[in-house]
Amino acid sequence: MKIHFHGAAHTVTGSMHRVEVNGLNLLLDCGLFQGKRKEAFQRNRNFSFDPAAIDACILSHAHIDHSGNLPSLVKAGFKGPIYATPATIELCSFMLKDSAHIQNRDVLYVNKRRKRQGQTLHEPLYEMKDVEACLKKMKSHRYHDSFSPGPGVTCTFTDAGHILGSAAVTLDIEENGATRRLVFTGDVGREDAPIINDPEPVHDVDFVITEGTYGDRLHPAMQDIKTKLKELCGAIVDKKSRLLIPAFAVGRTQQILYALNELHAEGKLCPVPVFVDSPMATTATETYENHAQNYDQEALEYLSKGDYPFSFPKLRFTPDVEASKELSKMKGPLIIISASGMCEGGRILHHLAQGVGNRDNIILFPGFQAQHTLGRQLIEKRNPVRIFGEEFAVRAQIVSIRGLSAHADQKGLLKYIGAMGKKLKQAFVVHCEPHPGRTLAREIVNLGVPKAEVPTRNQSFTI
């Protein structure tokens, strides 16, 4: 058997690995590489293998850095099935469409400049028809519902506890009379995260391809989001102002709604109107509601008492633009949860433009803010900031909550890998920068695993 690492090698995006066994070519994930525009353009358009020669693709979860280049794969001639869990397929159905919109918008922007300079125009990476063709190829398998993607290979999904539907992929491979177990972790979640289950251990593993995003660090304790929300709600009620929460549409928005619902159930939340002002967050919340079988015990207990975790008095979703515009005329107190999570686009920009200059308002950042984003500028207290090309003075209070990451830290990853058992012969650390990768590889060897590698892009291993 051969494993080829085509993406998320020494970097955290573009997850893509290929297993060659018994004449079969299996692709694990087909994620979008997200980086500098020129490099991303090249990498996402040019596969370092023949897409038509892939027999099947197995998708760990819906995040775009794992699923976002599937439409390109189909466009480039891939004919096989794409296996994923039911929740992953439902999330992909709108996340990939959203990604096609972004691809189109980006290419329009680039082409404007190229036209001025008399250069040939680019095509978008993929279009809606490619997404539709890709979605038709998706075949769903629930956790533990084993299936065969080809001769001598049995595949089983287990809950990775990262986002709704996220799976670790176990391949039981029969080759030359021997059976070996290869596990691809996808992204590993954290213990005790709300709504979804903890990562489910996999045993008797021979080889593992593991993520290593936080392989060199320990997360700070998960700050109590409920306590913070309660305190901030109190402040905006007193001042009749706004609490603006830029949040990722999938995962983080639902985490906040879940906390607000709990506060409500406990009678601790002042009756403040809450608006989810993001079409994608609205659809994602519906998907979370459609897949209650994936909830953890606590969330199931809420449901059994007739309490729906994403529904409480005064919670409203505003899918259309008109309803969104109405929000700007409303008087406080009110809470607006909107995307994008790093304030790089989406309706949150309108709310920030309107609200950032008011000293009674609060802007709460519940997620990581990457360098050079508006979100990062705000948490670094830059003043003024530019929104829609205009300068805005920042007077609102800026608050951030730490420790809500959806990824396991070093301790969590080592616990997950440690549970794989004494047979584990070799680990491949992917989905990480070089330092966390090497640190995690060293710690894996300290666990007693004979070999741990941090593959570079397009490196191959025969095992």
Ligand SMILES: [Zn+2]
């Ligand atoms: Zn992920």
